[in-house]
Structures are given as structure tokens and as C-alpha cells.
Amino acid sequence: MMTVRDKTAIRFTCEQEMVREEREPGTPPCREPHYPCRVGIYGWRKRCLYFLVLLLMIILVVNLALTIWILKVMHFTIDGMGHLRITDSGLRLEGDSEFLHPLYAKEIRSRLDSALLVQSARNVTVNARDEEGRVAGQLVVGSQAVEARGKRFEVNSNNDRLLFSADESEVVVGADRLRVLGAEGAIFEHSVQTPQIRAEPFKHLRLESPTRSLLMDAPRGIAIEADAGDVSVSCRLGLLLEAREGAITLDAENVRMPSLPRGARDKPGPTQGLMEVCVCPSGRLYLAEAGQGCLAFSSACE
Structure with a gap:
């Protein structure tokens, strides 16, 4: 077995040979003896690598478990998610649904056997926009009032007959009868x-x-006609019946004027209670006893 001192001596000898080779070309180089080398990661680096791989495996398992849990809770299926189903005609929602942001849809309708209910804690607003994105029509259903904004408001019947319409210039009631149920009538x-x-x-x-x-x-x-009753006209100051071209005709079996004043009696005579209607120059009517004659300057004309 070679010691450290022997390795140092061989290295020193090789250095001398390399120097001599530089000075004397053609001399074979000195080679160190070949020693096998270990390749890999050892020590604390190996432990860190194993810890990192274990951590990644734990994260992968947790993500997979959370994904499976979300799929189970949200009821993900091939047709849709939860109460949401994807059909050929669009999206179908079953049960109650809440929208926290604006909803854009071309058509919203309910099933054939149920009604469509739109409910909000505050107001329900439906906007219709034009090509430039501006609000062209708006319907606001609030707790205090129902407001509709637009150029024209129309209400049509099932057979497309106009029942009510309103715009800036006029309001049209297309029904056969306008009925006001208020106790004070229409103002x-x-x-x-x-x-x-x-x-x-x-x-x-x-x-x-x-x-x-x-x-x-x-x-x-x-x-002015009353087929089964009377016609009563009353006023505080004066009643004016004027016909600029034509005449005013009072056509009745009895024409009564119970409050006409009586003129003064000029001379006594048997009148038997008969009276005649006289006209003053001012147009005022008064009663005079028959046979006395109508006087233009009677006291009733004053």
C-alpha cells in the first residue's frame, strides 16, 4: 500500500521529468499511476436531495387529494358541474343560482313546468346596450319603485295588439276601455x-x-246624452252656452226655469196665475203676469 510520502515523491519525480522533457525533447513523459475515483453525491448533499424528492412527492399527493375533493364537492361530471349542465341549446341551471358579477346572455328562460324567478337583496337591473356599449334601455325593479328608461315603452297583448305605449311626445292607451278605480276619479x-x-x-x-x-x-x-237619467250642470258664478254659428236648441217636453225673478205689477187685472217669460235688453229673463206686457225698463232688468 502506497503512503502519502510515496505519492509526494512520485509527484516530485514527475515534475522533474516534465522539466527535463521541456529541456530535452524526445524523452517519454512521466505518468502518475492510475487510481479509481468514486462518482456520485454523498454526505449532506445526498440527504438534501432525498428530502427534496420526498417533499415533492408529498405536495403531489396533497394536490391530487385536493383535486379529487374539489371534483367530488362541485359534482363535476361529463355533462357539467353541480347544477350547471351543458346541453346542445346552451347552459342549463337546476335549482337556485347566485351570480356575484354581471351576467351576459342572449336569452334566459325557465323550464316548461316551472316559473322563472329573479330575486335580489336590493335592486334587479336589466340593461340593454347599443353597438357602442351605451345603455339604450333599462329596467330597474327596486323596493320603492319600478323604473323603466328608454325611448319608448310598449305593452302588447298576446295577439300583438298595442295596449299601452309611452314616449316623450304622447301616451297611448290602445285598450277598448280605460278604467280608473280610484275614489276621486282621474285628475x-x-x-x-x-x-x-x-x-x-x-x-x-x-x-x-x-x-x-x-x-x-x-x-x-x-x-251630452243620458239615456236613463238626468243631466245636471251646476256652477258657482255663471254658465255660458255660446253658439257662434247656429242656434242653441232646448228640445224637451218641459223646460223649467224655477228661479226666474218676477217683474213689478203695473196695473191690477185678472191673470188667473198665468205668467209669461220676458227678456231684458241685456238678455236677462224674468217673469211677468200674463196680459201685463213685457216692459223694457222693468225693475227685474236692473
Whole structure:
């Protein structure tokens, strides 16, 4: 067995031979004896490598277990995930579903045997956007009110008949009958244009303006009819019936004016309680005893 001293001597001899070879070319070089070398990782490096491999295996097993647990909890199948099913016509959700972010869909519909319920803790907002991304129509269902924003609002029947429409210029009611169930009726702050105003059967029709005047105007006449009752017109100050072209006709079996004033009696005579209607120059009517004559300067005309 060769010692360290022998190895040092051989190395020293080789160095001398190398120097001599440089000085004298052609001399064979000195070679050290061949010793086998161990190849590999030993010591603390080997332990660190084994620890790293073990740690990677633990992480791999934990990830695999978590993946299997998530698949089991979320009910992942070939058709979908949980209550979500992927069909040929789109996505199908069964049961209650919660959306925490905006939902973009072309069509949302329920099953044939159930209703579609959209519920929110606050407001439910449905937006329709144009090609530039701006909101063109909006429907907000809140706890205080239901608001609809858009250029035009329409309500149609099943046979595509217009029932109600509203825009900035007008509001159209397309139904055959507009029914107001309020105790005070319908209140209009401005003019109303309609071809007919009719009360329900066995109900009274009343047109009233408590603090202002009531004006009815028509280019071709106004017809007030009561087939099974009376027509009553009352006012506080004055009632004006004016016909610019034509006449005012009172067509009835009896025309009564119970509150006409009576003129002064100029001379006594048997009148038998008969009275006649007289007209003052101002147009005022008064009663005078028959046979006395209508006086233009009667006291009733003052």
C-alpha cells in the first residue's frame, strides 16, 4: 500500500521529468499511476436531495387529494358541474343560482313546468346596450319603485295588439276601455282629448273642476246624452252656452226655469196665475203676469 510520502515523491519525480522533457525533447513523459475515483453525491448533499424528492412527492399527493375533493364537492361530471349542465341549446341551471358579477346572455328562460324567478337583496337591473356599449334601455325593479328608461315603452297583448305605449311626445292607451278605480276619479292637469267619455253601467258620470273652470270644446259639436237619467250642470258664478254659428236648441217636453225673478205689477187685472217669460235688453229673463206686457225698463232688468 502506497503512503502519502510515496505519492509526494512520485509527484516530485514527475515534475522533474516534465522539466527535463521541456529541456530535452524526445524523452517519454512521466505518468502518475492510475487510481479509481468514486462518482456520485454523498454526505449532506445526498440527504438534501432525498428530502427534496420526498417533499415533492408529498405536495403531489396533497394536490391530487385536493383535486379529487374539489371534483367530488362541485359534482363535476361529463355533462357539467353541480347544477350547471351543458346541453346542445346552451347552459342549463337546476335549482337556485347566485351570480356575484354581471351576467351576459342572449336569452334566459325557465323550464316548461316551472316559473322563472329573479330575486335580489336590493335592486334587479336589466340593461340593454347599443353597438357602442351605451345603455339604450333599462329596467330597474327596486323596493320603492319600478323604473323603466328608454325611448319608448310598449305593452302588447298576446295577439300583438298595442295596449299601452309611452314616449316623450304622447301616451297611448290602445285598450277598448280605460278604467280608473280610484275614489276621486282621474285628475288631469292639462287638456284631455278623447272621442267619448262614458261611465260604467249603473254608475254616474261626473266632470268636475273644484277650483277652476271646466271647458269643453269641439270643432263639430258636443253631445251630452243620458239615456236613463238626468243631466245636471251646476256652477258657482255663471254658465255660458255660446253658439257662434247656429242656434242653441232646448228640445224637451218641459223646460223649467224655477228661479226666474218676477217683474213689478203695473196695473191690477185678472191673470188667473198665468205668467209669461220676458227678456231684458241685456238678455236677462224674468217673469211677468200674463196680459201685463213685457216692459223694457222693468225693475227685474236692473
